[in-house]
Amino acid sequence: MPLQDFKIYMERCSRCSYCKWVPHMKMTERKFATICPSIAQYEFHGWSAGGRMVAGLSLLRGRIDYSDTLLDMIYQCQMDGGCDVSCKNQTDLEPLETMLELRAKCVRDGHVIRGHMPAIQSLRREDNMMQSPKAERGKWAEGLDVKDITKDRVQVLYHAGCRLSFDKELWNIARGTVSLLRDAGVDIGIMGKEEVCCGGRAYEWGYQEELARYAGRNAKAWEASGVKMVVTSCPHCYQTFNVLYDKIGMRVNVQVLHITQFLDFLIKENKLQLIKEVPMEVTYHDPCHLGRLAEPWIRWNGVEKKVMGQLIVQDPPKEFRRGANGVYDLPRDLLKSIPGLKLVEMPRIREYAWCCGAGGGVKEAYPEFALRTGLERMKEAETTGAEATVSACPWCQRNLLDVVKTMDTRMKVYDIVELVQQAL
Amino acid sequence: MALTKEAYRALEDIVGARYLTEEAAVLEGYCFVWGNEMFFGDRFSPRPHAVILPGSTEEVQAIVKLCNRYAIEYKAHASGFCSAALAGPKGFLSIELRRMNRILEIDEKNMFAVIEPCVTAGELLLEAMKKGLRSYSGSSPTSSIVASATSYIGLSSSQISAGYGGRNPLGVEWVLPDGEILRLGSLGTGAGWFTGDGPGPSLRGIMRGHTGPSGGLGVITKAAVKLVPWYGPAKMETKGKPPSYTVDVPENFRVFTLIFPSREKLYEAFGLINEEAIAFACSRRGPFTMVAGMTGSNKEAWEIWKEGYFQKKCANSLALIMDASSRREMDYKEKVLEKILERTEGEMFPENAHGQSARFVHALTGQGGVKGVFRATGSFSTGANADEALVAMLKANEMGYEVKQTFGKRGVVLDDDDPTWLTATEENTSGAHQEFAVRYDPLDPQSIKGAAEIEAILGKLWLEKNIDIASFAGAFGLLAYGGKIHEMAGPKCLDYHIWMRKIKNAFDPNCVSESSYYIKPEEETSPQK
Ligand SMILES: Cc1cc2nc3c(=O)[nH]c(=O)nc-3n(C[C@H](O)[C@H](O)[C@H](O)COP(=O)(O)OP(=O)(O)OC[C@H]3O[C@@H](n4cnc5c(N)ncnc54)[C@H](O)[C@@H]3O)c2cc1C
Ligand code: SF4
Ligand code: SF4
Numbered sequence: 045m046p047l048q049d050f051k052i053y054m055e056r057c058s059r060c061s062y063c064k065w066v067p068h069m070k071m072t073e074r075k076f077a078t079i080c081p082s083i084a085q086y087e088f089h090g091w092s093a094g095g096r097m098v099a100g101l102s103l104l105r106g107r108i109d110y111s112d113t114l115l116d117m118i119y120q121c122q123m124d125g126g127c128d129v130s131c132k133n134q135t136d137l138e139p140l141e142t143m144l145e146l147r148a149k150c151v152r153d154g155h156v157i158r159g160h161m162p163a164i165q166s167l168r169r170e171d172n173m174m175q176s177p178k179a180e181r182g183k184w185a186e187g188l189d190v191k192d193i194t195k196d197r198v199q200v201l202y203h204a205g206c207r208l209s210f211d212k213e214l215w216n217i218a219r220g221t222v223s224l225l226r227d228a229g230v231d232i233g234i235m236g237k238e239e240v241c242c243g244g245r246a247y248e249w250g251y252q253e254e255l256a257r258y259a260g261r262n263a264k265a266w267e268a269s270g271v272k273m274v275v276t277s278c279p280h281c282y283q284t285f286n287v288l289y290d291k292i293g294m295r296v297n298v299q300v301l302h303i304t305q306f307l308d309f310l311i312k313e314n315k316l317q318l319i320k321e322v323p324m325e326v327t328y329h330d331p332c333h334l335g336r337l338a339e340p341w342i343r344w345n346g347v348e349k350k351v352m353g354q355l356i357v358q359d360p361p362k363e364f365r366r367g368a369n370g371v372y373d374l375p376r377d378l379l380k381s382i383p384g385l386k387l388v389e390m391p392r393i394r395e396y397a398w399c400c401g402a403g404g405g406v407k408e409a410y411p412e413f414a415l416r417t418g419l420e421r422m423k424e425a426e427t428t429g430a431e432a433t434v435s436a437c438p439w440c441q442r443n444l445l446d447v448v449k450t451m452d453t454r455m456k457v458y459d460i461v462e463l464v465q466q467a468l
Numbered sequence: 469m470a471l472t473k474e475a476y477r478a479l480e481d482i483v484g485a486r487y488l489t490e491e492a493a494v495l496e497g498y499c500f501v502w503g504n505e506m507f508f509g510d511r512f513s514p515r516p517h518a519v520i521l522p523g524s525t526e527e528v529q530a531i532v533k534l535c536n537r538y539a540i541e542y543k544a545h546a547s548g549f550c551s552a553a554l555a556g557p558k559g560f561l562s563i564e565l566r567r568m569n570r571i572l573e574i575d576e577k578n579m580f581a582v583i584e585p586c587v588t589a590g591e592l593l594l595e596a597m598k599k600g601l602r603s604y605s606g607s608s609p610t611s612s613i614v615a616s617a618t619s620y621i622g623l624s625s626s627q628i629s630a631g632y633g634g635r636n637p638l639g640v641e642w643v644l645p646d647g648e649i650l651r652l653g654s655l656g657t658g659a660g661w662f663t664g665d666g667p668g669p670s671l672r673g674i675m676r677g678h679t680g681p682s683g684g685l686g687v688i689t690k691a692a693v694k695l696v697p698w699y700g701p702a703k704m705e706t707k708g709k710p711p712s713y714t715v716d717v718p719e720n721f722r723v724f725t726l727i728f729p730s731r732e733k734l735y736e737a738f739g740l741i742n743e744e745a746i747a748f749a750c751s752r753r754g755p756f757t758m759v760a761g762m763t764g765s766n767k768e769a770w771e772i773w774k775e776g777y778f779q780k781k782c783a784n785s786l787a788l789i790m791d792a793s794s795r796r797e798m799d800y801k802e803k804v805l806e807k808i809l810e811r812t813e814g815e816m817f818p819e820n821a822h823g824q825s826a827r828f829v830h831a832l833t834g835q836g837g838v839k840g841v842f843r844a845t846g847s848f849s850t851g852a853n854a855d856e857a858l859v860a861m862l863k864a865n866e867m868g869y870e871v872k873q874t875f876g877k878r879g880v881v882l883d884d885d886d887p888t889w890l891t892a893t894e895e896n897t898s899g900a901h902q903e904f905a906v907r908y909d910p911l912d913p914q915s916i917k918g919a920a921e922i923e924a925i926l927g928k929l930w931l932e933k934n935i936d937i938a939s940f941a942g943a944f945g946l947l948a949y950g951g952k953i954h955e956m957a958g959p960k961c962l963d964y965h966i967w968m969r970k971i972k973n974a975f976d977p978n979c980v981s982e983s984s985y986y987i988k989p990e991e992e993t994s995p996q997k
Contacts (some may be wrong), residue, residue, distance in 0.1 A: 055511060055911050056846035058502035060838050061547050061610045065590070068609040068835045069706040069713040074571075074591045087521055087566065088489060089497035089548070102496040107512070114493035133710045134838040136766050351770055353879035354845040354909050361767045368709035395710060 047149045050142040054101040063093040063127035066396045076391040079126035081417040090117040093127035093139035100146040110155045119157050123248050123404030124332040129367035129395045147250030159409030171240040174210035182236030184215040190222050191233035193269040198233035201271040205278030206241050207438040217459045228315045244284025249405040259294035266298050274300045279333035279437045290341040304375045304436050318467035321384035327430040330397035331437030336367035367395035375436050382467040388428040402443035418447035432456040471517050475538040482530045487521040498562045502847050503551040505910045507949045513555035516562035523567040525689040533647035535980045543683040543982035546586050546612030552682040552985035560982045579695045582661050585614040602698035604630035605834040618688040620680040625831045626749040628892035630696045634672050638664045638692035645686040645976035661692035684986025699791050711764035714825040721791050723824040725817040728784040735862045737812040739898040746801040748791040749831035754886025755782045761836045762826040787827045845882050847910040849919045852926035853903040854936035861902045864935050868904050880918030882907035951987040
């Protein structure tokens, strides 16, 4: 949908600034009452969802032209969607979708962020966002002796995703996951160097065509292999496969689960038993792409009409995605089922969680901002008294690990699978 | 006209390059706000020359002095949630105070908080509740308490129990339009923040009067505001999912929707509730505002509205919230309420937990206003307001309702059946605050025009009938812009506009504090003279 179609939302933004705050009924601590990393860092209104609604409108109307400042304003934003939840708790607007389209317009008009180009070029040449040769994609699994779905038939495909495939420090997560699933009797395989990016991150940066390309390639590969299910450790991939492919009308006919969902299933089926004590107090960081952004896509093709003279309703009625239906409980249930482990919650959780800082192309183009945002999250985690922050996303993991290196803290950062492994 | 390079550099020296900008893309965010379409025919008003973000009183003072030196018009704002904060007929230096957001002190014993201008109502409430106190709610949880206490309107749904407007500020630190610092109330004699009056200069009337100078009289950099007892928990627990979060009404509170057989009976009950001082908050918002507040979307609101139930049952309804420090006090209040209902043939409307939660949260935090007024059509206006005796307001309501209905039935503005909003005031008298909310579509020129016409008609009517001109002349509504209203209302009200202008000129000799929502500085004779 072109940005033009979002004009109705931009023009109806009241500038209430709710998008800068956690929904008020969910605020518990003043220190952690804000939701938007962008305005927290850059201060001017433009660095908020409301500000970008104005910028988008302004651009469409020709009141302003592209400039470096405008591009920074648009891209110094994690696209984590916290603003969207807070705004839509009160309104029928679409700030996040508008911001996505604004980015797409920038790219279409040839105004791109220099800091994104290495990753985009890498995607175009090497099918990954990590600036690494595609031939090395399956290296993380060397020595695991796991089936290759391009050769063997398996029930379940493990999709590692770009981050886990190329970030050596995190390979243990992917390797551990595969071993754990195999031990639980899952007929699992990987695609090795044939695996390609989901296309989701590029889409979020405004490169919409990439999404369709990778949706097509993934669909073809999965269908050809005959897998019944795809499991991924990466919430970005999970969200892309389930939500974004559906959004662009390319939903794949294979069930896609995040690893936390699959582990929950295995535990319930008694295929996995968590028996060892892990005496630890941890806090859980909700990855945006597993939480509020993972809500199923709701297709709506309709028009606005007015009733009662001026009441704006949609015909046919439209259900808005307001962040309520992300994957919030399963990771928590999983942690709680680990013997000896105690879960304590941060002030900002679930649909109103503070972002880790890595999303939206920020880690690539504005690394300092990514670290500052992650630092705020780790400080929030520290207030819980927990020994460790647990996430379920390799991108969060990467950024939070980088943050911890800059801090004087004893707090550790784990992926949820690392703790599950300890409990087996 | 853009700032000269010299002036820009001088401003940069005060706050640092990071906190000053004149980039067009950034400035656009500072001239776009709801309501602008009523004044400018568009949500965009003229662009500011630059935006500056000071971090301290000293920086504000230096900026203001520099503006005097270079003849740069300026206006300060907090969250910038109204046209008066961001708009003017031409560009000016926009001073955003968001970096000044510290709660400096909560004096539990003397029940006040000392805060900087960008502490929001939501934030202060969070901190105060931990100490068994609460602030008045202001307009919404994202809005500045200092803005409403010192500079702009200052009403709140819980004002009957927590005070409003000029009754809330105590000691105040004020950077005058020329850059001098004035400390009001006890602060002025170094005696602390505890009172807005003496020992020390008691200039609340000049600082804000009834509705506030809307940024036209310098910058308030700190203020102490009253706190009152809070009988709920230190933290509220919220259940549910967006957009339908629900809080459990705490045990020391009761939330009622009361329904009456006629408007007269409603006004009678309202007066009695005020007089008997049993309310934490008491207001009438009308059936559509009720439905909008308790639903998660326009679609949901429309589904309920179509059934016609609320219009029928709650046409004459009041939301009443009561709090008590003890079981005995609550028993007493409940008995009083029973008697009032007997006398006024009132009943309790059975409302579900979600509806109760919506009323309670709105009274406590102001939350729900955005749902109530912006979600439906995209914008609203409230003109024709009054703080008056109930009997006068009943009449005003009848007159105004008819006008609004005419436009509503034509489909120009939302045909919402809502009568005036009515809010109990602190004095526990038979007076109240009343406003007409008109919801219109900011994308539809006919709708904007309709809302403006309603305001103009009601404004004229109010003047003819002498309905609370003093507050009508305040910061609200279409006529507030450009000070037009003062020329109309002043002659009917002791020529107050002449005094207001004298204040403006005396305090702002260089006319640099942007004043388009306050009063024009140049001398004009009253039309009567
Ligand atoms: C839905 C809705 C409901 C509302 N209900 C109410 C209500 O119940 N009660 C009420 O009082 N208002 C109400 N308002 C009006 C208004 O929006 C608020 O009063 C305003 O939002 C106050 O807070 P703010 O932080 O947004 O102030 P801003 O919008 O930033 O400023 C308000 C005015 O005060 C001036 N100002 C702000 N801070 C300072 C300062 N430190 N020094 C000098 N001047 C300053 C600004 O120039 C501007 O003219 C409502 C508005 C809306 C949209
Ligand atoms: S985007 Fe939504 S929450 Fe933000 S200012 Fe606009 S209407 Fe308010
Ligand atoms: S997506 Fe995140 S960073 Fe961007 S505007 Fe929304 S809350 Fe702020």
